Amino acid sequence: MKQDSSVPRVEIRINECKGCHLCVAACPKKVLTPSGSFNNQGYNYAKYKGEGCIGCGICFYSCPEPGAITVYKKES
Amino acid sequence: MSTNPNILSKSKAFYDEFTRKGVEDVITTHYCPGCGHGILHKMIAEAVADLGIQDKTILISPVGCSVFAYYYFDTGNVQVAHGRAPAAATGVKRARPGSIVISYQGDGDLAAIGTAEIVHAANRGESMTVFFVNNAIYGMTGGQMAPTTTIGQKTATTPYGRKAENEGYPIKMSELISTLNAPVFVERVSLADVPNRNKTRNVVKKAIQNQVEGKGFSFVEVLSACPSGLKKTPVETNEWVKSTLHTIFPIGNYRDNTANAQAMFKKDPSSNRDDVLKALNLLDRSTDYKTSVDKTKFTDQNVRLAGFGGQGILSAGSTLSVLAMYEGLETTWIPSYGPEMRGGTSNCHVRVSNKRIGSPLVETPNVLITMNGPSLEKFESIVEKNGIIIVNSSIIDKKVTRKDVKTYYVPLTQISTDMGVPAAQSVAGLAAYLAITKVIPVEKLEYIVHKSLKRKELAEKNIAIIRKVAEYINSL
Amino acid sequence: MQKEFIKGNEAVVKGAILAGCTHYFGYPITPASEIAHAASFYMPLFGGTFIQAESEVSAINMVYGAAGAGVRCMTASSGPGFSLKAEGISYLAGAELPCVIVDVMRAGPGLGNIFPEQGDYNQVVKGAGHGNYKVVVLAPNSAQEMADHGYMAFDIAEKHRIPVMILTDAYIGQMMEPVDFPTEVKKVKRFDWAVYGDKESRQALVTSIVMSAELLEEHNIKLNKKYEKIEKEEVKYEGYKLDDADVVFVAYGVSSRIVMSAVDILRNKNIKAGLLRPITLFPFPKQACIDAASKAKKIIAVELSNGQLADDVRLAINCKKEVQHYGRMGGMTPTVEEIVSLVE
Known part of the structure; x- marks a missing residue:
């Protein structure tokens, strides 16, 4: 799927998320939420609501997992 | 993995896959959900990548939950014993001064079992960066009390809560480290909320940057959440860190001398042959000594020199050995040792032989040089039949009672004191021995004296004493 | 030089x-x-x-x-x-x-x-x-x-x-x-x-x-x-007058120096004494022990300890012969005469 690089967004790798939801608590725009579903490890992974991300990166630095969150900032 | 500044993703200082972790799961860490270690790992990895030092970095993994830090960091890795990370890091950094050494420890590791190691690495100002994760609990071993556990906090080993009267108080490492002169940078930060995490990112980078710039020891204490140990959700644990740990362990900078710190880069040692041989004083081993002794006719010499400390007994003994060595003879010297040392006497055993020497201990000397009364009393009886006893008659009034030995009374202290070097009295005794026995010409002592005494004037005086003693013996 | x-x-x-x-x-x-x-x-x-x-x-x-x-x-x-x-x-x-x-x-x-x-x-x-x-x-x-x-x-x-x-x-x-x-x-x-x-x-x-x-x-x-x-x-050892020895001493460190002197004295008295000196303690010179023991009438481990070396000698020869232990402790060292008297 081709992404529009002018729109910031966050991508969560479901199977790398441990469901701690620190990202959910940290997100200033409240665009992250517990998914209510479980990944293959059994964690209630976080998901992006699909819009509203401002690319601030706060979730990235709140997440303890090296690769669970990728943040695409607005292309400068 | 990306180098695109518009994308925040897994740092390139992490491995793509954590294959050291095992085969089942090579994408996530071994840490529990919400653990602060992972957050700090990401900040360290980011700083290492940003500073362009990934190849140079050597990470020290401790014992504790972060024992497996080496699973993740694509850098050089050394995993060490519990509490010993600062010592091992010292070894690594001293061995590879060009590397960037990052030592990573938890609170039990750093502030309990490894207290000595961290305090002294800090006190030496080792050029390293230390990250200290303080989450007030032992995670890996199952939630026991940490040195930083708070008063009243219930843990597996403080089931009724930590009590100051039994366990003492939470230990404040940043404050403690900042009492030392050497550390260049000491700061306590927190991972408990967004503003603190932002601050921590900068501090992590600065602490590593300091080492890149050769500025010495940087210490960062990181207040961190252990949801499993605290038995709370990750979000609740962070709230607890803020409400409890932040009040006991104040956030802030405790030392920042980075602006004034002189950059110091240690060099590798020289491996050049001549440099090393020169350092060991082995570069020039030629000698102009001319031997006098017919080795085939040499009779074994088993000598005891005895007196009191300060008479130069031990060095006179070794002078005899050195002379024997120049003559190409076998020789051993050993100071009095073991139970016989008691009683204030100083004495040594010297053996000289034309054959390989077995025991270095002289049990039955053929020569005894006694410099004071007690040593004559103590050793008169052990001298071999027909052996020689030289008595320092300046000090010893007593006469030798044995009739089966040859005795020489020589005023050794008097002669050497009269000639201005009382410390040479035992060398005078040695001169007497050589003048009497002629096993090695007494004049040969002069060569050794010149060799061993750098001060020419002192050497001349010693030589005058040796000659005087030889004259005295010859006049007997 | x-x-x-x-x-x-x-x-x-x-x-x-x-x-x-x-x-x-x-x-x-x-x-x-x-x-x-x-x-x-x-x-x-x-x-x-x-x-x-x-x-x-x-x-x-x-x-x-x-x-x-x-x-x-x-x-x-x-x-x-x-x-x-x-x-x-x-x-x-x-x-x-x-x-x-x-x-x-x-x-x-x-x-x-x-x-x-x-x-x-x-x-x-x-x-x-x-x-x-x-x-x-x-x-x-x-x-x-x-x-x-x-x-x-x-x-x-x-x-x-x-x-x-x-x-x-x-x-x-x-x-x-x-x-x-x-x-x-x-x-x-x-x-x-x-x-x-x-x-x-x-x-x-x-x-x-x-x-x-x-x-x-x-x-x-x-x-x-x-x-x-x-x-x-990596086994290293030294045999001192060991080849024809009836009396085999085993010793290392300073003990071996004292034993060397004792061996010389015993040889002067026509007693065929010899010293097996392990230079490596691990690996222990087991074969050398077996060889020396095969000809020996008496095997004595001399050490400044309580039989720790003697035990390794016994292990090396699989306890096939008696190994006598002679040890001093606490900082005491045996005299050469003491060692000689073990044989005479």
Whole structure:
């Protein structure tokens, strides 16, 4: 799927998320939420609501997992 | 993995896959959900990548939950014993001064079992960066009390809560480290909320940057959440860190001398042959000594020199050995040792032989040089039949009672004191021995004296004493 | 070339530096302190490193770090200090790091005293720390051998990736003798397992942790194969008038020097005495013991300890003959006459 690089967004790798939801608590725009579903490890992974991300990166630095969150900032 | 500044993703200082972790799961860490270690790992990895030092970095993994830090960091890795990370890091950094050494420890590791190691690495100002994760609990071993556990906090080993009267108080490492002169940078930060995490990112980078710039020891204490140990959700644990740990362990900078710190880069040692041989004083081993002794006719010499400390007994003994060595003879010297040392006497055993020497201990000397009364009393009886006893008659009034030995009374202290070097009295005794026995010409002592005494004037005086003693013996 | 008249404790440092040792980490303890003194004196003169550590524990862990970073490094201690190093030695053995550790034995147990003993035999030879491991143990009996062992120990350590102990005693450490030093300085190789802080070594991992039981058993089996190889390749001993000996003494360190003198006296009395002197205590010269024992009417292990060496002799000959133990302890040493009287 081709992404529009002018729109910031966050991508969560479901199977790398441990469901701690620190990202959910940290997100200033409240665009992250517990998914209510479980990944293959059994964690209630976080998901992006699909819009509203401002690319601030706060979730990235709140997440303890090296690769669970990728943040695409607005292309400068 | 990306180098695109518009994308925040897994740092390139992490491995793509954590294959050291095992085969089942090579994408996530071994840490529990919400653990602060992972957050700090990401900040360290980011700083290492940003500073362009990934190849140079050597990470020290401790014992504790972060024992497996080496699973993740694509850098050089050394995993060490519990509490010993600062010592091992010292070894690594001293061995590879060009590397960037990052030592990573938890609170039990750093502030309990490894207290000595961290305090002294800090006190030496080792050029390293230390990250200290303080989450007030032992995670890996199952939630026991940490040195930083708070008063009243219930843990597996403080089931009724930590009590100051039994366990003492939470230990404040940043404050403690900042009492030392050497550390260049000491700061306590927190991972408990967004503003603190932002601050921590900068501090992590600065602490590593300091080492890149050769500025010495940087210490960062990181207040961190252990949801499993605290038995709370990750979000609740962070709230607890803020409400409890932040009040006991104040956030802030405790030392920042980075602006004034002189950059110091240690060099590798020289491996050049001549440099090393020169350092060991082995570069020039030629000698102009001319031997006098017919080795085939040499009779074994088993000598005891005895007196009191300060008479130069031990060095006179070794002078005899050195002379024997120049003559190409076998020789051993050993100071009095073991139970016989008691009683204030100083004495040594010297053996000289034309054959390989077995025991270095002289049990039955053929020569005894006694410099004071007690040593004559103590050793008169052990001298071999027909052996020689030289008595320092300046000090010893007593006469030798044995009739089966040859005795020489020589005023050794008097002669050497009269000639201005009382410390040479035992060398005078040695001169007497050589003048009497002629096993090695007494004049040969002069060569050794010149060799061993750098001060020419002192050497001349010693030589005058040796000659005087030889004259005295010859006049007997 | 003129020899140097030097203490064993200083000679071992000079030998090590000539072997390319550039780093020394230690803690003072009598009767090993001259080793630290010498290292602190010589190391800075060519840019080497000497650190007086805050503890024996730290010193051995500094060695762990420096050895892991591929330099030739050493430490030294005595009895109580060596006990403290035991933790680190187990890690070094587990991580297969080459280094050199000198134990100048004093009398124990506990604080004991500073006089010569050989009571650390089991602790050192059987591996002082936890787990299934061994270290190579060299046993010099002269200042010359202190130098020689310092010079060769690193080669053995690196060949097998193993810590090498130099086990000596207060007499051999404190005694001065003429020593002939090598004239070449050894070059240190680069290893594929060490961390250098560069691109080529970025994949290197120094560790002793193996979380899987299967893999840790494999690691132990690999270590044990290494020890078997060492038993084949590194045995060193000296026979002194041993070839036709009816009376075989086994002794090392200062005990072997005393026994040598006793052997000479016994030979003068037409008693065929000889000395088997293990130079490596691990690997133990088992075959030499078997050979010597096969002809011997009497076998006597002489040691400054309570039968620790005698037990290894018994093991070596599979208890096929009686092995008499003669030991002094607490800092006492036997006289030559005492040893002679064991036979007459």
